[in-house]
Amino acid sequence: MRTLAGANGGPRLLRKRRVYTPRAIVPPAQRLRCLRRGSPASGGRCGRRIIGRIAPFEAALTDFRQEFLAFALARDVLRFGAFITKAGRRTPYFFNAGLFNDGASLQRLGQFYAEAALASGVAFDQLFGPAYKGITLAAATAIALAEKGHNLPFSFNRKETKDHGEGGNVIGAALAGRVLIVDDVISAGTSVREAVDLIRAQGAEPAGVLIALDRMERGTGDKSGVQEVRDTYGIPVIAIATLDDLMRFIAGQPALTAARPAVADYRARYGVS
Secondary structure: OEEEEOOOOOEEEEOOOOOOOOOOOOOOOOOEEEEEEOOOOOOOOOOEEEEEEOOOOOHHHHOHHHHHHHHHHHOOOEEEEEEEOOOOOEEEEEEOHHHOOOHHHHHHHHHHHHHHHHHHOOOOOEEEEOOOHHHHHHHHHHHHHHHOOOOOOEEEEEEEEEOOOOOEEEEEOOOOOEEEEEOOOOOOOHHHHHHHHHHHHOOOEEEEEEEEEEOOEEOOOOOEHHHHHHHHHOOOEEEEEEHHHHHHHHHOOHHHHHHHHHHHHHHHHHEOO
16 A cells, blocks of 8 residues: 555555456466356256456456456356347347346445446436336445445335335435436436436436446347437436447457457347447
8 A cells, every 4th residue: 555644644545456256267378268158047957158267357457347247257147158138139148237237246336337427527416217227226325325425315116006005116316406317228228218207206307317238239129228218308427337448358368268259249239339
């Protein structure tokens, strides 16, 4: 640690910024890791394997976006292989935020969301999590922001309006001011559309949408779901990481060499700029 003079003339310690080192990805020097090919329901077994040595994550991971992708890979949220999307496309990678399913991973995920929100420069007064995945994501992000000195209210919605007790379909803080919507990804944009309508009906305004991963791929038309949200509602979409970030991440990992051509081909076939 370096020292500088403190307020009373004494030494003040300057801590070096901690770089996240995923346990499952940065093993001892000679450790090998297999990357699963196949469906997410493979029960923890490696099917056909791509064997390779994982490069140490050192200074390159000072970028929180790359840290996030390493974290997602370590938690098996990000996988490479052969998968089918909701649209019926064969995709060489799969991202399932539902697998951030324990306290430690949710805590770290909230920190990534908070970092992305603050780095974006978008002004917002509170958070809103669309049911269901957005509920825990908004709560985790609110906690992480509070830890950084930004204590903001948050709320979420019910799928069905409650006709007893407090009633209504919004739980938590009353919607007011500029509201940042927190979700995992944007596909068809249905949850975002419902959230925007709900926020405006309460007299507030959507400030933007905060998501984990922007796949940067076309929907049924020429635009991606993210682009359609931006154009339709005139609000920014903030992603912790994008497909471009993922391509850079893969390029830096020798163990992912086998996945690189398939992801690049998918990007060329379905990608948007």
